[in-house]
Amino acid sequence: MSEMHHIAISTRALDLWYGSFQALRNINVSIKDGIITSLIGPSGCGKTTLLRCFNRVNERYGNVRTSGTIELLGKNIYDPDISLIELRKSVGMVFQRPNPLPISVYENVVFGLRIHATDGKPHRDELDAAVEKSLTEVGLWKDLKDRLHDRAVGLQLEQQQKLCIARLLPLKPEIILMDEPCSALDVEGTRGIEELMFALKGRYTIVIVTHNMAQARRASDECIFMLLGELIEHTRTGDLFLNPKNPKTAEYIEGRYG
Amino acid sequence: MTVAAIEPGKRFVRTRHVARKERQQSVAKWIFFSMTVAMIIPLVAIVAYLLWKAAPSLNWQFLVDVPKRGMREGGIWPAFTGTLYLVVISLAVSAPIGVLAAIYLNEYAKDNWLNRLINLAVINLAGVPSIVHALFGLGAFVYAAKLGYSILSASLTLAIMTLPVIIASTREALASVPMSFREACWNVGATRWQTIRSIVLPNSISGILTGVILQVSRAAGETAPIMFTGAVFFKAVEKGKLFSYGLDDQCMALSMHLYTVSTQVPNVKESIPFATAVVLLGTVLLVNVSAIGLRVWLRNRKKW
Numbered sequence A: 001m002s003e004m005h006h007i008a009i010s011t012r013a014l015d016l017w018y019g020s021f022q023a024l025r026n027i028n029v030s031i032k033d034g035i036i037t038s039l040i041g042p043s044g045c046g047k048t049t050l051l052r053c054f055n056r057v058n059e060r061y062g063n064v065r066t067s068g069t070i071e072l073l074g075k076n077i078y079d080p081d082i083s084l085i086e087l088r089k090s091v092g093m094v095f096q097r098p099n100p101l102p103i104s105v106y107e108n109v110v111f112g113l114r115i116h117a118t119d120g121k122p123h124r125d126e127l128d129a130a131v132e133k134s135l136t137e138v139g140l141w142k143d144l145k146d147r148l149h150d151r152a153v154g155l156q157l158e159q160q161q162k163l164c165i166a167r168l169l170p171l172k173p174e175i176i177l178m179d180e181p182c183s184a185l186d187v188e189g190t191r192g193i194e195e196l197m198f199a200l201k202g203r204y205t206i207v208i209v210t211h212n213m214a215q216a217r218r219a220s221d222e223c224i225f226m227l228l229g230e231l232i233e234h235t236r237t238g239d240l241f242l243n244p245k246n247p248k249t250a251e252y253i254e255g256r257y258g
Numbered sequence B: 001m002t003v004a005a006i007e008p009g010k011r012f013v014r015t016r017h018v019a020r021k022e023r024q025q026s027v028a029k030w031i032f033f034s035m036t037v038a039m040i041i042p043l044v045a046i047v048a049y050l051l052w053k054a055a056p057s058l059n060w061q062f063l064v065d066v067p068k069r070g071m072r073e074g075g076i077w078p079a080f081t082g083t084l085y086l087v088v089i090s091l092a093v094s095a096p097i098g099v100l101a102a103i104y105l106n107e108y109a110k111d112n113w114l115n116r117l118i119n120l121a122v123i124n125l126a127g128v129p130s131i132v133h134a135l136f137g138l139g140a141f142v143y144a145a146k147l148g149y150s151i152l153s154a155s156l157t158l159a160i161m162t163l164p165v166i167i168a169s170t171r172e173a174l175a176s177v178p179m180s181f182r183e184a185c186w187n188v189g190a191t192r193w194q195t196i197r198s199i200v201l202p203n204s205i206s207g208i209l210t211g212v213i214l215q216v217s218r219a220a221g222e223t224a225p226i227m228f229t230g231a232v233f234f235k236a237v238e239k240g241k242l243f244s245y246g247l248d249d250q251c252m253a254l255s256m257h258l259y260t261v262s263t264q265v266p267n268v269k270e271s272i273p274f275a276t277a278v279v280l281l282g283t284v285l286l287v288n289v290s291a292i293g294l295r296v297w298l299r300n301r302k303k304w
């Protein structure tokens, strides 16, 4: 039972179809709490799709059908009493291209607080505090504290991506999903985001999709390899790269699938 | 080929082949430029000709006076206010319905056969000639709904005519808001409505307004739909009074009046049809200019 406690995300017999195309096949995975898990695999194997299952945002993308169960922190997210709003508050997502909203830095950070405010307008002091705390947490406060009311889309890409992470924090998420968060960034930016991931690790469970094998090795504790909608292997990152059990994994990390 | 194989003097020079490409490029540029000019010249010519011909009648009195001596003299006040009535009422009906329908279709509707059918219907309706809308309005509003020949029937007919175009243009404006903005909202737990209100609408409102405003000129300019449903050649109203009609009255309209004075009435003072056209043009222009003003204002109000 104590083992159960350490699982943040677990799926059983998860299948997913886009129309008649099956994008996920019988996924059974248990992702541990508080660590960084990376998700690798060739293009089109369903990494993004799997990630989007975890906050059920797939359902916003047209004709999607799922079967099987997904449990987050012990709760089945397909239970009828689940509120998608609460679910997505706790499970934030960061995208490949930084997507700050076309409003100010400040408004980006408090966006979540504003839309979730229960009684009337949230208090100004509360918002100010949340902005300082979140931006400090992602390491942007020093750079941006005098530019809080500039447009967010005018920032450097690395700053934008950090801002997108900061935007999740005021909602006190438990799981942060990252879909190739560094693929639009240069080496410096990538390092910046990776350092941030290390800083956030422990307090948040992080799942990161990446095409960059070196990044998966550097930045993750556990690693999942997927192929054509199936989960092939899931172990500690070191083991997966040093002695993969499945020959398909070996072929992929040796670069034979491109 | 090694580096030494080409004489330095022969490097980067224009070959015959390249020269031909450059010639083609400059010909293409001139063709496009002359087409642009060809498009502007008639426009300027029309406006200039209209103004020149209309000059003797163009004054305040012409606008606020009623037609006299069987429309051979006097002004166009009843037609002017009639057009205002028709345009305002028809857009007051079609703009909200059209914009809301477009929001539903673009932001909520799933991609299934019903919505595809609706889409197809909207696109095809946008291409239906106005005379067909006129017949529909006659049947539906004048007879079936028993609204009679009235401003209401005519306005509703115009609304039906402009609705599909407003839906189509609004959808286009909504679709131009990047998907990534919506994703950002969804993933912090915003409902669809919150996403629409806080991000989608503020970023598409100017496009939406442009689409709606373009329909003003269409509603003001069409003759057929109103001729069948509520516009008349002549209607006596009080000079200079703005709210001179009731909703169940028939009314005059600029487009129809223009048709009447230029073709149906003999011996009209020559400048009257031209001046009517200028007023029609001026009204539409005024609306467009204020729309641009509104858009600029909205854009500046957006706080970053």
Ligand SMILES: Nc1ncnc2c1ncn2[C@@H]1O[C@H](COP(=O)(O)OP(=O)(O)OP(=O)(O)O)[C@@H](O)[C@H]1O
Residues within 6 Å of the ligand: A018, A021, A023, A041, A042, A043, A044, A045, A046, A047, A048, A049, A050, A061, A062
């Ligand atoms: N909205 C959708 N509708 C239909 N098919 C989709 C949709 N999204 C993804 N797919 C298909 O599902 C499969 C998995 O897509 P997914 O985006 O999850 O792959 P991925 O592993 O993230 O790829 P990449 O590395 O290129 O991002 C692909 O074959 C893709 O074409």
Ligand SMILES: [Mg+2]
Residues within 6 Å of the ligand: A047, A048, A049, A179
């Ligand atoms: Mg992907």
